Amino acid sequence: MIHRRRERIAALAALGRLALARFAVLREVASLLGEVILALGQLLRGRARFDRADAWAVVQASGAGALGVVSLVNLLVGAILAFVGAVQLLKFGAGMFVADLVSIATVREMAAVITAVVLSGRTGAAFAARIATMQGNEEIDALKTLGVSPVEFLVLPRVLALTLMTPLLYAYACAVGLLGGWAVAAGMLDLSTHLYWDRSADALAGTHFVLGASKSLAFGFLVAFAGCFHGLRAGRNAAAVGEATTRAVVSGIVGVIVIDAVFALCAYSLDI
Template sequence: MNRMSAAPAAIAQSSPQELALSGAWTARGIGAIASQLDALTAPAGQELVVDGARIEALDTAGAWVLQKLVHRLSGEGKTVRLRDLRPEFTRLLEAIEQQMADQEPPLASSSIAPASALERLGRNVVASLEQGFALLSFVGECALALGGCLAHPARFRWRPILYNIRSAGFDALPIVGLLSFLLGVVVAYQGANQLRQYGANIFVADLVGLSMLREFAPLITAIIVAGRSGSAYAAQIGTMAVTEEIDAMRTLGIAPLDLLVLPKVLALLVALPLLTVFADVLGVFGGMLMARAQLGVGFADFLDRFVKAVSVTAYLIGVGKAPVFAAIIAVVGCFQGFRTHGGADSVGRQTTRAVVQSIFLVIVADALFSVAFSALDL
């Protein structure tokens, strides 16, 4: 019989131990018997025979409904046996049964007891190690891409590099300058009371100069750039990953590292040291103003003592940290962007991780610099 002319699906319970199925058990034919299937019962502890000899058509929807019925009755303590099905229908039911079996483990796992604190700690450690290895792999890929560009300078994309220098460097001058100026004011203000007690007002130049040039200026600049530019890198690349633009670039033969990562890294390697120098100047200027207001140390006296107290080595140490901080910020931001998958929520999550990890690694690197410089007596 033609499937289009087959009767709708029907089910009859000729006896408590036997069900008779008939008609077209297809997506179109089973809608009318949904309530009848839900109300179907049979005596517990007895074999229930399901006669499928009169089933005229069966598709995946009908096979799924039939298997769900068999599973429900079996779960209620009944033994169910299918009889007189066509061979092709039997094979379809076996395929549906296999698919349902494959889906059972995830459903069953939801009933497992919550993981213990030790298990959660282990999972977090494994995830952190996996991300660490992935970051090292990403650093290696960036190094290889940079080596390829150095071997073939024509591969450098100067327009993106200049654009990133402007966005990460020039556009950040106001916020970096303001915060550095205020930090210089705070350092001089906090030291003024202590220095005044011992009549050592002039040594405010030592305090402001060494603290700003060696530590505060490069560190505060890196933190500002991590929150400002590092987050932008992660969000930009993450959005491109979600919208499959990166896959399209690979399809066109454009290397994403050459276009998206190297310009950002090279631009930040140039911009962050310059921003650090700018922060040095504004921080010292803020300290000069506060020294004059609180301690009566004039600008000429301050600068005279500043030149004697702060050596070129101290200045170069602060500026020398900036390229390392820049590499950390750019690489981590781009790395987290490439790890974005799913939807917009993943973009926000990876952007947050980029900022947090960048600042954390910058502070760790600064601490390691302090230990190394102390060991070298610098």
């Protein structure tokens, strides 16, 4: 009887500890978010201190550097959508509507989500690894002793770069995804190029682009923030770099899906 009661108390204590730990993480997230907003204020007043050459390198790596993998993945996703759609639509003799399916799914949903997932595994992980390594090498401490906020110097350029580059990559991913769909439609369904692009143009509305671009903006911020957050929280050993990278990727991808679900609910409520 006493033993069982002790077990119950231990389980409750463990639950309490877990809740407190989660709450502590949320407080850290809120704290970093606040620091990023303050650093943005400093930037707008022209007082933010960061290395411009490093910031430009981050912009290039986050944007142009990701074009290859974004192209490949979105081309294939566009093609896959067309394949899956074609198989079902052909049963109803509605093969030509594959263009509608691919264009709406790509522009509204897939280009933004798939690009964000790719960026989480590529750029978010790189941010986490870089900052965690700097933590281990005492480079962050060196910045602090120079009176420079690591948030201003490291986090702000990364968050801004990826937040601004992701919508551009999204626009590019839309074009590549539609191209993938066209390749399948033209090759498998004998749909003419003219008809495919005409149907796509008819099916798409400005709201689809606005929705996709808004999502990609939020995804870019989230992926960069997750990478920097886990990098800054990392311990000071080699294993910590791996752990930070894994956490950044996992939280980035999960966050993207959660935000996408929130967008879907909002879009449904607003009848967009």
